[in-house]
Amino acid sequence: MPERPVILTGFMGCGKSSVGRKLAESLRLPFIDLDAVIVADAGKSINDIFASEGEAAFRARESACLERVLREGKAVIAGGGGVVVADSNRALMRSRGIVVNLIASLPVILGRLKGATDRPLFSEKDASIRVAALMEERQQFYADADIRIDTDNKSVEDVSALILKILEGLPA
Ligand code: S3P
Numbered sequence: 001m002p003e004r005p006v007i008l009t010g011f012m013g014c015g016k017s018s019v020g021r022k023l024a025e026s027l028r029l030p031f032i033d034l035d036a037v038i039v040a041d042a043g044k045s046i047n048d049i050f051a052s053e054g055e056a057a058f059r060a061r062e063s064a065c066l067e068r069v070l071r072e073g074k075a076v077i078a079g080g081g082g083v084v085v086a087d088s089n090r091a092l093m094r095s096r097g098i099v100v101n102l103i104a105s106l107p108v109i110l111g112r113l114k115g116a117t118d119r120p121l122f123s124e125k126d127a128s129i130r131v132a133a134l135m136e137e138r139q140q141f142y143a144d145a146d147i148r149i150d151t152d153n154k155s156v157e158d159v160s161a162l163i164l165k166i167l168e169g170l171p172a
Contacts, residue, residue: 002170005070006163007077007093009084009142010102011135012119013112015151015159016078019102022160024076027167032077037065050120063089070096082121084141094144098170100163101145105152106132 006023008016017033024031035046038061042049049058062080066089069077077097083089093099104112109131113122121134142148147166151159 001168001172002098003074003172005073005075005077005097006167007070007079007097007099008102009079009093009099009145010081011104011109011131011138011142012081012122013109013116014081014102014104015112015156016081016102018156019151019159019163020076020078022156023163026160026164027076030075032069032072032075034062034065034069034077034079034083037069038062038080041065045118047118047120055120059086066092082138084144085138090141090144094146098147098167099145100147100149101142102159103142103148103150103152106135108152109135 006027008020010016020033021031038049038058039045042061044052046058049061059082062083063086066079066083069075070092079093083093106128110128113119113127113131114124116122122131147163149159149162154162
């Protein structure tokens with residue numbers, strides 16, 4: 001079992017927060033939701049940050065919060081879907097933690113995101129085309145991980161147990 005933070009990455013709606021909470025509980029570690037840290041820090045919602053400051057400012061906040069939580073010691077951290085895009089974020093995550101990428105298929109993602117109003121990069125309009133394009137664009141960045149798990153047809157408990165088993169097999 002590695003003595004480093006575990007960071008969950010993956011597209012919006014792939015289950016990072018639910019799996020992260022479960023995994024943290026099993027490992028008896030704190031669970032940190034990076035989006036929640038950004039919101040607390042900014043004192044406004046993700047939607048408000050995007051609307052009033054723009055995406056670039058959100059990404060700067062995201063990188064700063066990532067740096068900070070990775071310094072706080074061992075924890076299970078759920079990143080936002082776009083945290084993998086910046087090279088510097090990926091380098092930081094790979095060097096300081098164990099990166100676990102959760103994979104879900106387009107239909108599963110679309111099903112989970114249906115009706116979402118708290119994700120500025122998602123809209124119901126042309127959802128399938130836009131989501132597919134963004135997934136494709138980010139594919140190479142999600143692949144930059146220590147562990148990759150296909151979550152389709154698996155429960156939160158199944159995915160968490162699978163990650164736990166793999167982590168237990170890794171050197172300290
Ligand atoms: C984003 C994903 C969101 C949030 C923000 C941007 C993205 O997090 O960070 O809306 O760029 O994919 P979730 O993946 O938790 O929805």
